[in-house]
Amino acid sequence: MRALRFAAALYARRLDFMFHGYVRRDPMALLQLRPGRHDPYLMYERIRAGGDLVPTRLGNFVTPSHRVCNTVLRDRRFGVRAAELTGRATPDQQVDMSFLDRDPPDHTRLRRLAQPAFSPRRMADYAGRIEQRVGELLDAAAAKGSFDLVSEFAAPLPITVITDLLGVPDADADRFARHGATIGSALDGIRSLRHGARLKAASDELDDVFARLFVLRRREPADTESATDLVSRILTAEGDQIRSHELLPMCRLLLVAGFETTVNLIGNAVNALLDHPEQWAALRADPAGLAEAAVEETLRWDPPVQRTARCAVEEVELAGRTVRRGQFVVTLLAAANRDPEVYSHPDRFDIHRTPEADHLAFSSGIHYCVGAPLARLEAVIALRMLAERMPGLARAGTVRRRNAGIIRGPIHFPVTASRRVPAQTV
Ligand code: HEM
Structure with a gap:
């Protein structure tokens, strides 16, 4: 028995040694393992110490540099249709994500269909609906006193907005939200066979909701000029601008991109503000004037x-290295946003900052987030109304973060809703 335990301990030490050696040599492993998921910013700095373009063990590259990220994302010699070049999907990307996953001309054709739903006119139409929903959520939370900022505030808001935007009937909204969240978890890759099976089941159920929606809207199209119901608009282009088999992936993309991201923006913003009481106090003193800046600084x-x-779709000289056709460059958007060559005091959270350059939170180039105006609108209204109506907001427990590498945000965030401002922060 003792011998067995000794052998096990030796084996564990050997694994540990191999593991750490491996991690030290491979920048992507740094990010994919637990410490990197917990505090990626520390890992980004270790990667940055290796230069602007660091090779990975799998024969690709990773860049923490704002300049190099921006160049790659805007350079047409780089694309997203990796499978055709390499026979394998983009690392981390396992689900068909419509035009997010397409190069021109398909990308241009499909994106053009979705774009009008995010025009400034449409944003003005959505604002009232968002304010109304934020008000309802804050009323319910205030009545409870203690609540979970994610499940009872940050998550229901984008779900309502995207359900409205796609024109999903109320009767299907719950199923839609549940399965959408499961599909969203695939943005970080499939973690286990069980996760894969859950994903497949959710995807089938969601396809079913959409299939019924397509039947309904083909029969009774909603007003395609109204702020809502993107599905009716997409269906009018079927066979011309969009093929039938492209309908589902596009709806899935809008659903997942619409709520797996905005929920985390609101969660990350409140988390940062409560960690920096002087910034939260500044926002409380001027919610209408500073909410937008707080959202941009969180991004x-x-x-x-x-x-x-x-x-790379052809050989490219980049940052003193040769990137061959078929090799990937992982662009670390969050590291680029803290590049000391671009931002002064990059690690400081400061909502009064005048940034030296645009952040890359919404990417850059042709795939720049089409939903950015909507995400900003939702988050600005959410933060403004939270600061106005719950100035005494405080933590009521430990924040648990999602165990993910690409998508970052809290999954459990207990708070109390007191209207009173704690004396020491006034
Ligand atoms: C804070 C919230 C959000 C963040 C941080 C975010 C971030 C991003 C990023 C980084 C990309 C580009 C990925 C790449 O270059 O490979 C992207 C693309 C996209 N986003 Fe967002 N997003 C947010 C909210 C939204 C919302 C609310 C919607 C729609 C309702 C949306 C829809 C899309 C779509 C359709 C694309 C694909 C664009 C293309 O490939 O041309 N996003 N988003």
Whole structure:
């Protein structure tokens, strides 16, 4: 028995040694393992110490540099259709994500269909609906006193908005939200066979909700000029601008991108503000004037989407290295947002900052987030009304973060809703 235990301990030490050696040599392993998931910013600095473009063990590259990320994301010699070049999907990306996953001309054709739903006119239409929903959520939370900031505030808001935007009937909204969240978890890759099976079941159920929606809207199209119901608009283009088999992936993309990200923006913003009481006090003193700045600083300092990747479609000279056709460059958006060559005091969360350059939280180039105006609108209204109506908001327990590498945000965030401002922070 003792011998067995000794052998096990030796084996564990050997594994540990191999593991740490491996991690030290591979920048992507740094991020994918638990410490990197817990505090990626520490790992980004270790990667940055290796240079602007660091090779990975799998024969790809990773960049923490704002300049190099921006160049790669805008350079048409890099694309997202890696499978055709390499026979394998983009690292981290396992689900068909419509035009997020397409290069031109398909990307251009499909994106053009979705774009009008995010025009400034449409944003003005959504604002009232968002304010109304934020008000309802805050009323319910205030009545309870203690609540979970994620499940009772940050998550229901984008779900309502995206359900409205797609025109999903109320009767289907709950199933829709549940299965959408499961699909969203695939943005970080499939973790286990069980996770894969859950994903497949959720995907089938969601397809079913959408299939019924398509039947309904083909029969009774909603007003395609109204703020809501993107599905009716997409269906009018079927066969012309969009093929039938492309309908589902596009709806799935809008659903997942719409709520797996905004929930984390709101969660990360409140988390940062409560960690910096002087900034929270400043926002409380001027909610209408500072909510937008608080959202932008959160997007820079702790963005919900931490990284993306591109594949070279031809050989490219980049940052003193040769990237061959078929090799990936992982662009660390969150590291770029703290690049000391661009931002002064990059690690400081400061809602009064005048940033030296645009952050890359919404990416750059042709895949720049089409939903950015909506995400900003939702988060600005949420923060403004939270500061106005719950100035005494305080933590009521430990924040638990999602165990994910690409998408970053709290999953459990207990708070109390007191209207009173604690004396020491006034
Ligand atoms: C804080 C919230 C959000 C963040 C941080 C975010 C971030 C991003 C990023 C980084 C990309 C580009 C990925 C790449 O370059 O590979 C992207 C693309 C996209 N986002 Fe967002 N997003 C947010 C909210 C939304 C919302 C609310 C919607 C829609 C309702 C949306 C829809 C999309 C779509 C459709 C794309 C694909 C664009 C393309 O490929 O041309 N996003 N988003």
